[in-house]
Amino acid sequence: MIKIVKRDQPSRAIFFFTPVLAIFLTLVAGGLIFFILGFKPFEALKFFFIVPIADKYGFSELLLKATPLCLIAIGLSFCFKSNNWNIGAEGQLTFGAIVSGGVALLFYEQEGFYILPIVILAGAIGGMLYASIPAILKTYFNTNEILVSLMLVYVSKLILDYLVVGPWSNPEGFNFPETRQFSDSAKLPLLFEGLRIHAGIFLALSAVVISWFVFYKTYLGFQMKVSGFSLKTAKYAGYKGKKMIILVFLISGACAGLAGVGEITGPIGQLHREISPDYGFTAIIVAFLGRLHPVGIIFASLVVAITYLGAETAQIFMQIPKYTGQVFQGMILFFLLASDYLLFFKIKFIGSKK
Amino acid sequence: MHKFLIRSFVSSLVLLFTLTVAAVAKDVKAAFVYIGPTGDHGWTYQHDVGRKAVEAAGFKTTYVEGVPESADAERVLRQLANSGHDVIFTTSFGYMNPTNKVAKEFPNVKFEHATGYKREHPNVSTYAARFYEGRTILGTIAGTMTKSNVIGYVASFPIPEVIRGINSFTLAAQKVNPNIKTKIVWAFTWYDPGKEAEAAKALIDQGADVIAQHTDSTAIVQMAEKAGVYAFGQASDMDKFAPKAVLTSVENNWGPYYVDRVKAVANGTWSQKDTWHGIGDGMVVISDLDSQMPADLRSKVKKLQADLASGKVHSFTGPIYDQKGNLMVAEGKTADDGMLAGMMTYVKGVEGDIPK
Numbered sequence: 001m002i003k004i005v006k007r008d009q010p011s012r013a014i015f016f017f018t019p020v021l022a023i024f025l026t027l028v029a030g031g032l033i034f035f036i037l038g039f040k041p042f043e044a045l046k047f048f049f050i051v052p053i054a055d056k057y058g059f060s061e062l063l064l065k066a067t068p069l070c071l072i073a074i075g076l077s078f079c080f081k082s083n084n085w086n087i088g089a090e091g092q093l094t095f096g097a098i099v100s101g102g103v104a105l106l107f108y109e110q111e112g113f114y115i116l117p118i119v120i121l122a123g124a125i126g127g128m129l130y131a132s133i134p135a136i137l138k139t140y141f142n143t144n145e146i147l148v149s150l151m152l153v154y155v156s157k158l159i160l161d162y163l164v165v166g167p168w169s170n171p172e173g174f175n176f177p178e179t180r181q182f183s184d185s186a187k188l189p190l191l192f193e194g195l196r197i198h199a200g201i202f203l204a205l206s207a208v209v210i211s212w213f214v215f216y217k218t219y220l221g222f223q224m225k226v227s228g229f230s231l232k233t234a235k236y237a238g239y240k241g242k243k244m245i246i247l248v249f250l251i252s253g254a255c256a257g258l259a260g261v262g263e264i265t266g267p268i269g270q271l272h273r274e275i276s277p278d279y280g281f282t283a284i285i286v287a288f289l290g291r292l293h294p295v296g297i298i299f300a301s302l303v304v305a306i307t308y309l310g311a312e313t314a315q316i317f318m319q320i321p322k323y324t325g326q327v328f329q330g331m332i333l334f335f336l337l338a339s340d341y342l343l344f345f346k347i348k349f350i351g352s353k354k
Numbered sequence: 355m356h357k358f359l360i361r362s363f364v365s366s367l368v369l370l371f372t373l374t375v376a377a378v379a380k381d382v383k384a385a386f387v388y389i390g391p392t393g394d395h396g397w398t399y400q401h402d403v404g405r406k407a408v409e410a411a412g413f414k415t416t417y418v419e420g421v422p423e424s425a426d427a428e429r430v431l432r433q434l435a436n437s438g439h440d441v442i443f444t445t446s447f448g449y450m451n452p453t454n455k456v457a458k459e460f461p462n463v464k465f466e467h468a469t470g471y472k473r474e475h476p477n478v479s480t481y482a483a484r485f486y487e488g489r490t491i492l493g494t495i496a497g498t499m500t501k502s503n504v505i506g507y508v509a510s511f512p513i514p515e516v517i518r519g520i521n522s523f524t525l526a527a528q529k530v531n532p533n534i535k536t537k538i539v540w541a542f543t544w545y546d547p548g549k550e551a552e553a554a555k556a557l558i559d560q561g562a563d564v565i566a567q568h569t570d571s572t573a574i575v576q577m578a579e580k581a582g583v584y585a586f587g588q589a590s591d592m593d594k595f596a597p598k599a600v601l602t603s604v605e606n607n608w609g610p611y612y613v614d615r616v617k618a619v620a621n622g623t624w625s626q627k628d629t630w631h632g633i634g635d636g637m638v639v640i641s642d643l644d645s646q647m648p649a650d651l652r653s654k655v656k657k658l659q660a661d662l663a664s665g666k667v668h669s670f671t672g673p674i675y676d677q678k679g680n681l682m683v684a685e686g687k688t689a690d691d692g693m694l695a696g697m698m699t700y701v702k703g704v705e706g707d708i709p710k
Contacts (some may be wrong), residue, residue: 045691057436061429161542165511166710174471176447177512177542177696194459196428267425272448274423312430315418316385322420323391 001062003348010343018342019289019296022335023303024313029331030324041319047317048310048328055149060195062305064267068276070301071204072283074211075255077292079249082085082224083231086249088134088149089256090220090280094156096257097264098163099126101271104186104264105168105179115185120203120261128250130156135249139242145249153280157273164271178272188266200262207255212294224248256280277308285333304329382620384408384612385439386417387430389446390545396570396589397544397606401445401468403590404608411613413620423448426518428456435460441619444468454478463655464624466615469515476626481611485515485633486522486694488567488604490669491640491655492586493526495601496534496564498651499584503533506557506565508574510544512708514697516568521701522669523566528703537562547573558583573612575600591641602655603641610636615651630691634663670694675702 029039030048053062072089079086089302100123107115134148167175173180188198215221223244234241263275286304290297311325386405390398398419419431427449434442435456441464444453450470457465457475465478473480496505496517505527509516524536527673537560539553551573554565558577564584567574572595578585579596587603589595611631620626631637640659643652661667670689674682676699683689689697700708 057432064425165542174696175511177511181451196425218397263425269426270451272423273561274448277424277426308426308427312418312421312426312433315432316416316433319416322418 001350003350004345005348007344007346010097011346014342015051016291016296018339019291019300019336021339021342022289022332025335025339026328026331028334030328030340033324033327034320037320039247039320044314044318044320048315048324049306052309052313053316057195058309059336060192060197062302062311064197065202065305065308066298066301067201067204068262069283069286069304070258070297071200071207071262072256072280072292073286073290073297073301074204074207075252076283077211077288077290077294077297078214078224078251080228080287081292082137082227082244082248084135084245084248085146086131086149086252087146088131088151088153088280089252089283090276090278091153092130092253092256093260093263093276093280094153095130095260096123096125096127096172096253097260098156098160099123099129100257100261101179101182102168103225104182105271107186109183110178111183111185113185114187115183119186119265120258121205123257123261125257127253127255127260129253131249131253131256132246135246137297139212139245140147145194160275161273164273168271170270179270181270182265185346186265187269188262196267198262198266200258200266203258203262207258208294208298215294220244220247256283259283260331262303282329285329289332289336304332307332320347381414381674382441382616383414383416383439384413384616385434385442387420387421387434387442387446388417388428389423389448390420390570392417392419394545394570395572397466397596398445400589400606401443401608404444404612405522407609408612408616409574411616411672413527413616421449421597424449428452430466431456432459433444435463440464441466441616441624442629447525464615464619473626473628479627479629480602480617481627481629481631481670482515482629483606483637485604485606485638486518486669487632489519489523490526490662490667492602492604494530494653494655494658495525495586495647496566497527497529497531498620499601499647500531500534502561503531503535504561504563504565505534505536506560506562507536507538507556508550508553508557508565508567508569509538509540510569511542512540512557512698512710517700518697519695520704521674521697524701524703525670525674534703538704538706540709541569543569545570546578547571550574551577554585555581565645572596587641593641593644598646601644603645605641607637607639618630619674631660634665676700677702677704 031045034044035041053059071277074096076089100119103118103122133147137143137148138145164179170178171181188200191197223239264271286300290300307325307328311322314320367534373397388398392398392402405415405417416431421427431452443466445468447469450472453465453467454472454474457478461477467480469482470480471710507520527534537555543549550569550571554574554577556582565578566586567588570589572592575585575592575596578599584601585599587600590604591605592602594601668688668690670683672683672687673685676682
């Protein structure tokens, strides 16, 4: 007989095991779906998860894709750890890209070592400004940050639309909705000849190190953790809640803004309407799959990044619809949430009595 | 003796070359990159119909759908170029820069970019359709069928192609009905059923009883059906989505061009081109005319179609005036392709300003 028993305390081993279990279950379910659709499951999974990263170029593309996901998810982990539900990273990314893109356009056809740092900084500030809106509204007017941050995503996209269609559109571009190409000094340097992987990866890696230090070595990290477990306890302990809310939103916004900078000054090189395939939303999956732990987030961003690449490869070589990539992302989150049940409950097998 | 040797050497080389080409010809693989899903019943759907024609002509094809115009486009293109595709069709304007970038790295792969204007490398061609010819037909129908003399037009982006369409439509409508006004709503999207339906509703509320569209979803014709006004299908025959509202559709017919170009790659005769085909070349097709249209209008439209195809009638024949009354094209003249390609002013009779 099977019996389900509540655990006295959430199991720490299970805490880090369930993401792996979720990925495994996703693979099994994915294989099953491929089988039902009439594809050879193992071959399909091979094209999905192995072929895209089998060579140097593919691996560099994986890192390129994982960079914004990792950066945003690290930022989000500051919010999520302290019970602040910032759903609007996509908007903060967009607004960061707008501000940094505007600065990059100011330096059109100018060269100089000082341009790139200003462009990057502008992106971080843009993201922070945009994240401060839900933070301030939450702290001083008690609004729901989920709604505010989410709605602001659409606002930011409309602002971007307006700018690239109107005032910032390329004067030589027949009014098509895009800006001029940035000058080389406003672009992130490439790391290797012939590959697209750029210096933005160092931004992501520094964010990983800094967040680890803050989470586990500072008083702020401890405060965030306590607030995450119980807001009442945090209040009782006398933590300054408002300050912390604003701070985590600013950090999160800066990270998302930097991810936007990485896209427009990296592989894209200009502003147009589609600078991000919803990295800001996908990064929420990444943050939870990585258990809000900096190292976990690195792995999670790689796993989720590969679902994008794999979907393209699977369509090119096996004619599997490309949208299965999103199905995989959805399944990972679903299985993760489902298997989190095991954190609080355990399954006991009880031998039948004679 | 010497000459004979050289000659036979050259001819055997030529023979060898022809044989290789013949052997390779069947193996030519074409790839298509789509902005939307193949089931959008608009832009991408029609490109995929074209791809199937290439397949039917005996060539292997591959496609990738839903490729965003973000940093991802470049990777998809490179992967297709890397995996043995000889010609790659990139079917959205936003792929222009990635197409040219990847084309530079793969000089042996041919790239065909739809609706763009950059051909930075000898292996990049561009192609587009003279949709404005189809809009001349729609304008003629709209001008005849309207009772309120207000015609609605849902536009996507204020680029020359769309402005040209609005102008050609309005000129044709004025010709049959000098009192008409064209009201424009800019949706700032190519495909967003929600936004498009809203735009159509706004126009209907302002008294428009015929709606034209330069966006891709079926939402507008469905909204027209609900409101009991007329509409025209875009990109594909949308009659089945709104049988009462749709009078006809302007179909994008890419198949013949695609087959042509893939064959050219196979024969080794492919060269850089900027193609702009209309009704005459069959790239723009007018669907069946609805029986709600009076018989004399239908025969008039048929004749106009034939005249546009033969070149007897040009969509932009003078005199054409802009909104302020300045002469754009003199009497007896037609607008040349250069003027059409950069058209950024409304003709007289269009209401409002071009968003800047």
